[in-house]
Amino acid sequence: MELKGFEFVIGSMVTLRELETHPGFCVYTKGAARDSVKDIVGVQFRNLATVGGSLYGRFGFSDVLTFFLALDTQVELYHAGRVSLEEFSGMPKDRDILVRVIVKKHSLACTYLAHRNTRTDFPVLACALSVDEREGKIVVGARPSKAVMWKMTSEEAKKLREGKLTDGEKEAMFERVSGETVLGSNMRASREYREHLLGVLMERGLDALNQEAQGGEQA
Template sequence: MQHLKELFMVTIQNYIRVKSLEEAYQLNQKKGSCIIGGMLWTKMQNRTILTAIDLCDLKLDQIEETENEIIIGSMVSLRQLELHRGLNNYTQNSVRDAVKDIVGVQFRNLATVGGSIWGRFGFSDVLTVFLAMDTYVELYQGGRIPLREFVGQKPDQDILVRLVIKKTSGCFSYASVRNQSTDFPVIACAASVVGGEYRLSVGARPGRAMLLLDEEGLLSEGLTEDSIENFAMWAEKHIPTGSNHRAGAKYRSRLIRVLCQRLLNKLREEQKWR
């Protein structure tokens, strides 16, 4: 039957719940090994996994908040992000806004932060929103590196342990456009001003998210109607887009301009209350 051609089969030969990150790292160096989380994207392919490595016993499913940082374990679910009061207070609910339309609650209860960030998926709302913040990834071997640096790297055999958000004073906003409510985004945008630096993160271009800074100083005098419009037009021209079955490149570029204006106006309103 025609629909059977769309079925996928993942075969796992060995399943190991590791007791330490060192054990996980050593196992992950072997060919055919795979770190597993929610298994939501991994299962959508025909694949044989020789050793499935589960980190569920390593207590990486917690969000810790200190005076200066928010530390998110790689096994934290997207639903936990959506509901965490401290995280959403700091980000003015932009994290909640980024994940709330990802499929459904059942999906978000399974999908992990680690999978969303490590995969560097072009469609990732999660990667897009965190890229606009002072975010670092903590790798088992590689240590802490800025997310903006990590996003451009090729996947290797290291292990993503945590996501660390510096609680630098700032304002944040997020928006996306979807053809239907639970579909992948046609375009995803996050805007922020962090420590006086204006940033625009754009995902679903359809390439992986990229960060645009105000290199021309268009917002150096603050957010006004004119400066916002000028920056949005500049962003439209300087962020590369492509076409796929969801949308064309020109449409995506136009959406970048529109969403950029909306998000910066939202930041402008937020700044008035500070």
């Protein structure tokens, strides 16, 4: 895993533990990279599980897919070349090989939140939020289908960058995302419980980004 120009290049065999402890990437993501993997089973498992394997499977419970969708992420495939992670997540599974993951650097603020019934269990619901100089994203994972990404309006992203997002605008954003996100039930949680969690996680994430922007302005 290395920084090349304005891109983080992450080989497919980089482990989740390396992702969790990489100082440059953790600083860039404001600790969200660490937060996205720190509760995946245990350190021994994260020393073996890889970033490439986590993304290639496109699992519904994947913290890693949810987190990387919130960034400006591409995957490089042996045959198909570079494609955006959003496009890759919707592609049918085939026998192509995921070679590496590329994350483009921007002036980024992001956060990752998830709820688990027990600390090292699969997430009941996960939510990653990000905003940079181009756009804002909200990603909902473990719904229990694979993660989906929604983009903020240009006005919402602008206000969030400036730390001026109002409670009414947060509520409107939640109503739009919840109305367009299909949530389901499984052995871990009901659809109704996930709907409640989505509101909680989105509010916490938006508040964190709003407050971070306000702190940056004051500094």
